[in-house]
Amino acid sequence: MANKMETMETSSFKGDYGLAGNDKTALLTSKSNSSDGASRRNKLYLMIILVLGAIVITLGFLNLYQAGYLDGSSSDDSDASTDVVCNGHGSKYDDTNLCECIQCWSGPNCETESESCYISAGSGQPFLFLEFWDKMAANGEMEVYTPINYRVPYQSNTIGPFRADQNSSFAQQLAQLIRRVHIKYGNVNMTNKHIVFGMGASQLQTASMVAYSKLKNEYPILLFDQLPYYFGYPTRCRGASSYHCEWYDNKQINASDIDRIVEIVTIPNNPDGFAPERIYPEIDTYALDLVYYWPHFYQSNDEMEGMYDAPLSYFSFTKFTGHAASRFGWAVADPSVASAMRSEISANLLALSVDNFRRAWTIFSFIEERGDEYFGYIRDRLKERWDELLEILDDTNAYELEGRVGSQYAWLRCVNKTNSQCQSAIRAKNINPYWGTSFGIPSSQGYARFNLAEYEDTWQRIIKAFREVVDDEDF
Numbered sequence: 001m002a003n004k005m006e007t008m009e010t011s012s013f014k015g016d017y018g019l020a021g022n023d024k025t026a027l028l029t030s031k032s033n034s035s036d037g038a039s040r041r042n043k044l045y046l047m048i049i050l051v052l053g054a055i056v057i058t059l060g061f062l063n064l065y066q067a068g069y070l071d072g073s074s075s076d077d078s079d080a081s082t083d084v085v086c087n088g089h090g091s092k093y094d095d096t097n098l099c100e101c102i103q104c105w106s107g108p109n110c111e112t113e114s115e116s117c118y119i120s121a122g123s124g125q126p127f128l129f130l131e132f133w134d135k136m137a138a139n140g141e142m143e144v145y146t147p148i149n150y151r152v153p154y155q156s157n158t159i160g161p162f163r164a165d166q167n168s169s170f171a172q173q174l175a176q177l178i179r180r181v182h183i184k185y186g187n188v189n190m191t192n193k194h195i196v197f198g199m200g201a202s203q204l205q206t207a208s209m210v211a212y213s214k215l216k217n218e219y220p221i222l223l224f225d226q227l228p229y230y231f232g233y234p235t236r237c238r239g240a241s242s243y244h245c246e247w248y249d250n251k252q253i254n255a256s257d258i259d260r261i262v263e264i265v266t267i268p269n270n271p272d273g274f275a276p277e278r279i280y281p282e283i284d285t286y287a288l289d290l291v292y293y294w295p296h297f298y299q300s301n302d303e304m305e306g307m308y309d310a311p312l313s314y315f316s317f318t319k320f321t322g323h324a325a326s327r328f329g330w331a332v333a334d335p336s337v338a339s340a341m342r343s344e345i346s347a348n349l350l351a352l353s354v355d356n357f358r359r360a361w362t363i364f365s366f367i368e369e370r371g372d373e374y375f376g377y378i379r380d381r382l383k384e385r386w387d388e389l390l391e392i393l394d395d396t397n398a399y400e401l402e403g404r405v406g407s408q409y410a411w412l413r414c415v416n417k418t419n420s421q422c423q424s425a426i427r428a429k430n431i432n433p434y435w436g437t438s439f440g441i442p443s444s445q446g447y448a449r450f451n452l453a454e455y456e457d458t459w460q461r462i463i464k465a466f467r468e469v470v471d472d473e474d475f
Helices: 002-017 021-066 078-088 127-138 161-167 169-185 200-216 239-243 255-260 335-347 354-393 419-427 456-471
Strands: 090-092 099-101 194-198 221-224 245-247 261-266 286-289 312-316 329-333 399-401 409-414 447-451
Touching (some): 078 090, 078 099, 127 354, 169 354, 194 200, 194 335, 200 221, 200 239, 200 245, 200 329, 200 335, 221 255, 239 245, 255 261, 354 399, 354 409, 354 456, 409 419, 419 447
Parallel strands (some): 221 245, 221 261, 261 286, 286 312
Antiparallel strands (some): 090 099, 194 329, 409 447
């Protein structure tokens, strides 16, 4: 059988080609030449591939060298990655994926600098706090992910959907978490106190003025704060609240008006950072604005004035952790005040969203566990900036610091110059702080508030400009 198969295969070969001996030799020669040509082509292709590969590798190493990865000038830490985003002059978020540039920078990647831009140097923006949260994000920490099916219906344990922010089980658990954070840092007495949520401290302040008006049965109540006061307070008595509230503007209080007064005391005060005493201690309807009363606004915990106990205290994310855009605030209040405030907020259908609560839960959980790390970082960064500013002030008699060192703001007074002269000298350097008139100070007095919580790039511009003001011999 094997022999038969071999015969069939040989016969098949001959039948396919049918070549004589010489023809077979010619065919083999032709096939050899063809094989040599294919080999040369393959070698050529291989050489081309190797050359192209070498070019690609060379370009890759060149890019790495230019980026600093091969000479030791770059590292994989969070600071390096942050500098790359928007050229270090802005932020980019995954919703729009567009660069949002800081002051004096523009362009798709914040690559264009304006040397003549005018810097707003007095706002209350907590830009400095973003440094810490950028580091957390770079390390893969503190991410808040909200699934699409998260708490879709109204959240409430009672009838009425718009009371979800006060009555849902989630809100009650968040209130307990906030209570633990306050107890840990000892800034406000939580005994027999209720927590009321609102869209930032502003909404809570407005709601409390209406609540106090109804509780006192006085229409309107007289809202009072001593100089220098936060410029937002007079606005709390405008619009729909004007029936319940009137700004008293530091006028002389008549004896007949005492029962109508509601005094607000800000600790530490905005703008000067001190802890003022109440002007009307005999009045039991007052409120403490404690949005700044946290460890990072003091050079040490020992500088804090201890635990405050008031019928009503305000807090907000803006100064607590810098998450101003979340519009999350809370009040710590006596039961009667809390109930009246909740009724006012509910009546105006101004409940917070569950997304705010979710983010708040994440942030408060972090502060409960690692708050010392956060407060310490912001405190140290503010101290660095205070040291820069104080060094300049030591070299001049033109300006004096009349505020407390360590707070978010520098409250400065112009000495031996008119207010207009001071403003002209500062504005000539393209910086514009918040002037004293915004805080109730007469225009004849040269006061100004500078924000120490600006972006680093913006802060360096402010310091440079202020140094030039001080060094100006004509001034």
